[in-house]
Amino acid sequence: MEPMSSSNPNSRSAGAAEVEGFENSVNEISAKVNTLEKRVNEVEQYYLRKVSQQPTTSKDREKHFNTIKKQQQDAARREAAAAKRMRDLLNKFTAVFKQITQHKWSWPFMTPVDVQKLGLHDYHQVIEKPMDLGTVQRKMEAGGYKSVREIYADVRLTFKNAIKYNDEEDDVHLMAQTLLEKIEEKWQQLLPKVIEEEKRQADEEAQARVDIKQAEEVAYASMAWDLSSELFEIDVYLKDLRKVVVQKCRKMSFDDKRRLGTALTQLSPEDLSKALDIVAQDNPDFQATAQEVDLDIDTQSDYTLWRLKVFVKDALKLKAQAAAQIPEAMGGKKVITNKRNREPSDAVAKPAIKRTKKISAM
Incomplete structure (x- = not known):
């Protein structure tokens, strides 16, 4: 995909939509990979507890498999001798x-x-x-x-x-x-x-x-280790792919960043923590779990900004759908709360976020 020109609003919109589509697809695959990784880790831990001699390197594994192979050969010889x-x-x-x-x-x-x-x-x-x-x-x-x-x-x-x-x-x-x-x-x-x-x-x-039980455990453990390695390679590939997609799209404008900063303030505490985790993934020095977080939108990479944009859009969409279901669950009656409506400020230099989270777009 060619970089989008800023002189054509329609072209920019189409480009952004295409990038978001790529991001959605990549993120779905990443989520599946993450799920598989968790399952593989569980299998690995199970077999690491079961196998008495844990092979931690390729040489250890080869030695362990040779031991199992010898045990199987010995078992075959014992069976032949017993039959005789x-x-x-x-x-x-x-x-x-x-x-x-x-x-x-x-x-x-x-x-x-x-x-x-x-x-x-x-x-x-x-x-x-x-x-x-x-x-x-x-x-x-x-x-x-x-x-x-x-x-x-x-x-x-x-x-x-x-x-x-x-x-x-x-x-x-x-x-x-x-x-x-x-x-x-x-x-x-x-x-x-x-x-x-x-x-x-x-x-x-x-x-x-x-011997049979141990051989089966080692075989399954080996499968888990190999699968874990493959999943890691896929995960790295997906991360690189996301970066390539972001690099091919236009730079995020000041207005886009301003709207993104405003949208971040509308997230629930749980979704806000997830958004900060996204920032931390591309910036190891960023302390997403600190008691007070100061997030400067302008210092973030385009890769992080576009990931945040897609995540925030989906999170707010789910939040709106959940809010729309409340009146339906109460027989269609309008629900009035004591909270006053607050319009998001255009100046999002450092709007207040729950749990002392701070975001800066300037």
């Missing part, structure tokens, strides 16, 4: 299971009990969970068991069901009792290794959960 040990246990128990199924008395237990054929009408009332060795074998071959203990439990259940349902003098009862004793004898020999493996797996699974 489990296969060894399964092979040992499979050999025991094969001895049981090849026993001369195993045949009644190789298939599910045919309740209807045998006329066992009360079988399902007595036996809650039927089981047989054939079903166990098929499930083993299909990889349906997670541990050796599960296989042993089903084999034991097969014989316990037979013992429970059949009388002591029945042959099936005796056969089941004999095979149960054999499987429990073999199981007692294998049990110490099973217990050792189960404890080892429990410890490794607990460590794996810790």
Whole structure:
């Protein structure tokens, strides 16, 4: 946008409107960026509290990620070793299971009990969970068991069901009792290794959960740090863009400054503080939060003045809208207050502002 000529009022007005439009768009984006920055800061603080070793530099972060990577590799190796040990246990128990199924008395237990054929009408009332060795074998071959203990439990259940349902003098009862004793004898020999493996797996699974959680926390923290850096770069870009826009527009005239000074006196205390914060952003020496503030309009940069102009215009517009809603909320009745109307003075050298804020346009 080319600088506007002061000889054409209409051109100046159009130029100012265009600049204000740019400023509104830039300020909206800046507000969104500020909101995102706050959210990122919250995420960063959360993960900084969570991660035990806080990586503060790129080298620290790289070292931390290498540690996590090594932990993940170690976890993979532990899983592979655990799988091998489990296969060894399964092979040992499979050999025991094969001895049981090849026993001369195993045949009644190789298939599910045919309740209807045998006329066992009360079988399902007595036996809650039927089981047989054939079903166990098929499930083993299909990889349906997670541990050796599960296989042993089903084999034991097969014989316990037979013992429970059949009388002591029945042959099936005796056969089941004999095979149960054999499987429990073999199981007692294998049990110490099973217990050792189960404890080892429990410890490794607990460590794996810790490693996974830590890896996730570091990953999310890294995302937050990277996002924070990107947002900072965007914020700098937007500030530079605002300055470019202001530089391309006309200088603010004396009348514009006078009207801006008058408009500042009409702001609410809260909006006035925000306006002073805008001045402080471009002037680090300006004490916006001091008990007494002396603001000289003429010494401010065009960048600050145009930002103030856009902010004041929006603030007074919202203030007018809020004031217009009061009569409507009271049934359309006119509200009369004891405050007398005060016309803004043309001499705005240093008009009085609430909370001892002072503004000077000369």
